[in-house]
Amino acid sequence: xxxxxxxxxxxxxxxxxxxxxxxxxxxDWLNFFVANFQTGFGPFISVYLTGVGWTQGAxxxxxxxxxxxxxxxxxxxxxxxxxxxxxxxxxxxxxxxIMASALLISLWPALLPITLAEILHSFASSILGPAIAALSxxxxxxxxxxxxxxxxxxxxxxxxxxxASLMGTFGFYVGDRSVFLLTAALGLPALAALEIxxxxxxxxxxxxxxxxxxxxxxxxxxxxxxxxxxxxAYSACACLFQVANAAMxxxxxxxVTKRAGSEAQLVIAACIVAPQLVTAVISPWAxxxxxxxxxxxxxxxxxxxxxxxxxxxxxxxxxxxxxxxxLLDGLSAAALGVxxxxxxxxxxxxxxxxxxxxxxxxxxxxxxATLSTAxxxxxxxxxxxxxxxxxxxxxxxxxxxxxxxxxxxTKPPSSANT
Amino acid sequence: xxxxxxxxxxxxxxxxxxxxxxxxxAPSTTTPEEPTAPSAMNGASLDYFPRDHLFRxxxxxxxxxxxxxxxxxxxxxxxEKGQPHAAVIDFGGFLGVGSRKxxxxxxxxxxxxxxxxxxxxxxxxxxQLKAAPEYKYTESDKPIPVVAQPQPQVTPRDTASDxxx
Numbered sequence: 001x002x003x004x005x006x007x008x009x010x011x012x013x014x015x016x017x018x019x020x021x022x023x024x025x026x027x028d029w030l031n032f033f034v035a036n037f038q039t040g041f042g043p044f045i046s047v048y049l050t051g052v053g054w055t056q057g058a059x060x061x062x063x064x065x066x067x068x069x070x071x072x073x074x075x076x077x078x079x080x081x082x083x084x085x086x087x088x089x090x091x092x093x094x095x096x097x098i099m100a101s102a103l104l105i106s107l108w109p110a111l112l113p114i115t116l117a118e119i120l121h122s123f124a125s126s127i128l129g130p131a132i133a134a135l136s137x138x139x140x141x142x143x144x145x146x147x148x149x150x151x152x153x154x155x156x157x158x159x160x161x162x163x164a165s166l167m168g169t170f171g172f173y174v175g176d177r178s179v180f181l182l183t184a185a186l187g188l189p190a191l192a193a194l195e196i197x198x199x200x201x202x203x204x205x206x207x208x209x210x211x212x213x214x215x216x217x218x219x220x221x222x223x224x225x226x227x228x229x230x231x232x233a234y235s236a237c238a239c240l241f242q243v244a245n246a247a248m249x250x251x252x253x254x255x256v257t258k259r260a261g262s263e264a265q266l267v268i269a270a271c272i273v274a275p276q277l278v279t280a281v282i283s284p285w286a287x288x289x290x291x292x293x294x295x296x297x298x299x300x301x302x303x304x305x306x307x308x309x310x311x312x313x314x315x316x317x318x319x320x321x322x323x324x325x326x327l328l329d330g331l332s333a334a335a336l337g338v339x340x341x342x343x344x345x346x347x348x349x350x351x352x353x354x355x356x357x358x359x360x361x362x363x364x365x366x367x368x369a370t371l372s373t374a375x376x377x378x379x380x381x382x383x384x385x386x387x388x389x390x391x392x393x394x395x396x397x398x399x400x401x402x403x404x405x406x407x408x409x410t411k412p413p414s415s416a417n418t
Numbered sequence: 419x420x421x422x423x424x425x426x427x428x429x430x431x432x433x434x435x436x437x438x439x440x441x442x443x444a445p446s447t448t449t450p451e452e453p454t455a456p457s458a459m460n461g462a463s464l465d466y467f468p469r470d471h472l473f474r475x476x477x478x479x480x481x482x483x484x485x486x487x488x489x490x491x492x493x494x495x496x497x498e499k500g501q502p503h504a505a506v507i508d509f510g511g512f513l514g515v516g517s518r519k520x521x522x523x524x525x526x527x528x529x530x531x532x533x534x535x536x537x538x539x540x541x542x543x544x545x546q547l548k549a550a551p552e553y554k555y556t557e558s559d560k561p562i563p564v565v566a567q568p569q570p571q572v573t574p575r576d577t578a579s580d581x582x583x
Binding site: 039040042043044045046047050051052053054055056057060164167168171179249250252253254256257258259261262264265266268269272381 | 474476477486490492493506508509510511512513514515516517518544545548554555
């Protein structure tokens with residue numbers, strides 16, 4: 001493995017290469033340990049707050065604050081990462097902020113602290129994701145970015161599966177509060193991984209290959225990327241994809257709870273964990289193919305399985321078959337997880353606004369997800385789950401049409417990519 | 419920028435983490451105040467009850483007749499006289515995904531609190547709840563579906579033979 005990733009780095013026959021390998025390993029572990037930062041703060045927080053005697057109305061207020069903050073902070077979060085020179089420092093600050101919000105939630109479950117913790121977590125998340133993408137770009141350069149993002153997505157997926165299993169177990173056997181203490185505790189190895197990454201660039205030889213990052217530092221920053229039709233097109237595609245995608249798992253899980261007996265929790269756990277394993281397996285492949293063939297084939301694969309998933313969910317009621325259908329979600333997650341940071345890197349090039357543009361895509365994705373759960377909830381109330389799944393599948397088809405008609409191939413010609 | 423995260427700071431964080439865990443798990447050892455003289459209440463009376471006489475129900479777990487966990491009480495619905503009529507119980511879900519709220523008649527719950535037992539049992543099986551409509555917190559104009567037992571008095575032996583688990 002080591003030699004191959006080095007050849008990607010462009011280090012030819014250079015023996016003193018351990019620091020670079022070390023920092024790439026560090027990046028692997030960073031992705032693994034930050035995966036748990038989303039698990040506890042999602043739907044689980046309403047379980048926790050219910051357990052400490054919160055009313056449903058108050059829980060709704062705290063969760064809405066988190067949702068709104070999650071969207072509002074996307075673009076500013078990305079801009080912060082662009083503005084700060086040390087991506088490592090900004091990532092460390094975000095990790096510490098998320099640890100602090102997890103501790104706040106576990107120790108002080110009152111309305112104001114919980115709302116503040118949700119907002120703090122949202123802002124830190126809006127910084128952490130782009131910061132990791134920027135770190136990856138700085139470490140491997142633009143030419144090897146697809147491969148690297150594939151690895152990021154793999155370790156993120158393994159971390160997600162690990163975190164969901166661990167936190168589910170802790171929540172069940174120890175108590176809900178332990179889930180947040182665990183989240184805070186897992187920030188420590190994430191910081192350690194960040195420390196490992198950090199030692200490499202200093203040890204890197206000075207005449208390093210000219211990376212996108214190095215160019216970006218020198219070239220004047222320009223907002224021209226905003227006029228790039230690719231960014232708008234990809235934001236629209238990603239938004240529409242999330243409108244079709246985000247509500248599918250919650251509604252399917254609701255069906256499982258309704259149809260399955262006491263094993264419902266385990267079936268839902270499998271519906272969450274199993275697709276992560278698929279993502280872990282195929283993400284590096286998706287990254288390589290995106291570099292070799294282009295972004296559109298992978299994009300179409302990821303978007304293409306979504307309507308199939310919707311139609312299958314609409315027709316199939318057996319809880320165990322639903323786990324198999326959820327495996328398709330792993331394909332979509334791998335494609336989107338690799339391609340979002342890759343396509344945005346293609347588009348922003350030397351503008352110096354890589355993570356700001358990532359924030360714009362993040363805003364589109366977040367808006368799509370919020371719209372998805374709201375609209376699907378309404379449709380499910382009035383017309384039932386099957387109609388809801390078919391409607392989501394129809395939106396998924398529209399997303400595919402959008403990719404085919406609007407989305408250009410953003411892969412730079414390999415000869416011109418120096 | 420050489421050492422972003424000095425070792426001392428890690429140790430402090432570790433100690434803080436340990437302390438917070440200990441704090442979270444430590445039982446409250448403060449003793450309640452002794453009853454004060456009624457005169458301090460300006461005429462209103464003040465009574466003290468032992469901890470095992472009064473109970474909060476929001477967030478409490480509901481178990482099946484066999485003692486398996488089924489869900490949690492997330493809300494209580496009262497009638498116009500102020501009597502509790504139904505408990506909204508959140509069933510199922512993993513880490514909050516896929517949970518389902520159903521309003522259950524208050525009479526279907528058996529309370530056995532106090533004496534360190536702390537049991538709220540539900541005499542309706544999972545199989546019977548499968549077809550039950552979900553309770554929606556936000557809907558204002560629709561009638562509220564409340565699941566009750568077929569007969570008001572069901573002996574525990576009947577529910578134990580429920581085909582569901």
